[in-house]
Amino acid sequence: MNSPAPNSARTAVPRSEAAGDRFWARLGVQSRSFRALVFNYLLIDLRAQTYAQATNSKPGDAIPPLYWVVSQFLALSLLLCAVLTARVPAEFLAATHLLVTAVMVFSAVLVEFHEALFSVEDFRVLGHRPVTDRTWAFARLTNLGVYIGLVTLSLTIFPTIVGASQPDAAWSWGVLYPVASLSVAMVATAVALLVARTAGTPLEGLRRIASWVQIIGILVLFYGGQLMLRKGSGELEMLASRPPTWFGVLPTTWLGGGVARGASTHVIIAALFALVLSAMVVLRLAASWRGVAHVVTIPRRVEYAPLRIAHSLSESLRLGLIGDRTSRTLAALTSRVFARDGDLRTRVYATLALPVAGAVLGVLTDQYAAPGTGTLGQQVPSFAVPMLFAVAVVQGLIPLLSSRDHAAAWRLHATWGPEARRGVVSYLLFRVYLPIWGLHALLVAGLWGDALAAVEYAFVGWGMVLVTAHLAARRLLSAPILCRSPRLGSGAVVHPVTLLISSMVATAIGALWSAVSLMPGGGWLLGVTLFVGGHIVARMR
């Protein structure tokens, strides 16, 4: 039997491209496929895939990850410059900026740009196409390289300009610092790639750790920086003149010293090391790309124990959830989703960043006094922290609108109502946020040395949280949770508006609290009122 004519056209390449093609061919890369891959990868990434997946928001509504990360890092380096410039020696300035660059690039590679390396979708779509492993690897690494370049630029531009104006900086700072920064970023990327390569399937856990490193690092820099600016009592200068021992032995400190003194040898050594290490990692990854991609992206078979729903009062108490059967079922379902979905946990816990930072700042600036004591200025954090906590709980509700376990959503459509909504909110309130609020109350009791004042404070604050959260839930959780992607349509402004309303409610309660805190028993009365109000709002249809 005759077969159809073989596909005759693996064709001639235009002459203009021939020289480039020969270069790629020597590296074992198919030039046309490489160009097509890089172009389409960038196109996909600019269409906000990663951010949309990570936040379960619609791609059109989301900020592409690149813009998000770049603007975040620009702000970060600007703040660091504002804090350090003219207060610390140029060596300390360079070393700190280089260290921040290393940590941020490392975590960014593992967290934000993970999908630029090993994507499940990538393997499913391209795994059977006639693309060599090396072509695929080089395209993915080029894709990553573009991002790292932009991220490094965003972390480098301000320290380069600002550092050059430091009186004790060498004249060559403007040239040496960008080279040093790029070298540090390349080494951080290479190490992150090696970690990803070695970790294989447990990469999810590493990504989570890296994302926490990033969150905490940004918080420390943002709020620590503000604190340094506010205190201005010479502590920063002291720290810079006598840095901790661990800081002194870091390669970034050695390199920063070189940059500040104009010792180009340090920078050249660093640049050469970065180039050699990067080339080794790239070639090593390219040699086994398909194998690595397969290991990293292969779906794991996971089996779960049956869902636990509290049937008796004692079991309800043990699980910390009381209510009718529908709310208990939904609480159990939410608990299961929460346990399975690490991204969801990260997003929910990340909402605590602001109240925690507020409390820490208040304590460090000696402005965290019990309501009704001290000056009004001293009481600001004590009213602000519960308000921020209440808004954080509302923010914590938003990620619950959708989940990886969206396939279960259809089951909820039939039963959705106030009881179901109450179950979801109850889980979040009592199992996630209440223990943290309780811990906060214990710390406050120790700080104030007045247990009763701390209990009253925690009681009223929790009442504020209840009212705010249940009000917000009425607006946010009008449809079942666990949708794959919330179809908000014209209601795309629901989240910001709900957050705004919640902030206004919390502020109003905070103002009322401030007013009644001077009355004897006023706080307790307000607390009881808020608890009753929260109970009523939760049961309203």
Added chain:
Amino acid sequence: MHELPAIVVSGLSVAYGDTEVVHGVDFSIGWGEICGYLGPNGAGKSTTLRAMVGVQPVRFGEIRISGCCPFTEAVAARQQFGFVPDTGGLFSLLTPSEHLAFVADLHELPREVAASRIEQAVGRFGISDFLNRRVDSLSTGQRQRVALACGLLHEPRVWILDEPMSGLDIDGVMTLRSLLREHADRGGTVLYSSHLLDVVERLCDRTLILAAGRVVADAPVADLLSLASDRRLETICHELTRPELGTDRSPSF
């Protein structure tokens, strides 16, 4: 013209972790044949097809497509076949038009040939109405049309299709059926998995039935039909793939 069969699979075993899901599968398919690949859910059909195209690592066995091994001669083998996976195999954020151009580049089709083939595929698979819409906004059937257009754009000689008719409307199924027949008439080979047994009955020259990771039947459709009292493929399939037969099976045909 060709001495080697279009597809040769010999002693193929595939495992997920420690669990072997495909046990020593053997078959070969000649040029000009349309072979239906049947079996219950979880029998190992998609796993076998993915292994054949080099996406799923194999534990043991040998695979040759048009004489090439998809693992050791990956690029050459992948030029020989067109594969449409059951999951669609499309980037959700690209448009059909971008996908077609992308695939043409990956297969290194000359620009003018690529342009004419894309135009042809757009017309043949009826995707002109949603050519510039992103894949994540398309219906299942529309995605399947795009996947087929992308899978077959480079005009391969061997078509390996995993449930190609799922989600397609009547018009789409009829078009695909006629395309499969035309391809086989021109000497091409088609291996496709399906649960639409009536289509398999009318279209295929031969049927492979897989159960619990083993081939339990490999015979021309007419021969299989003659074994059933009601001359229906679903009766035969049901009989051969009953779970109570257990995993220790040997080919019945």
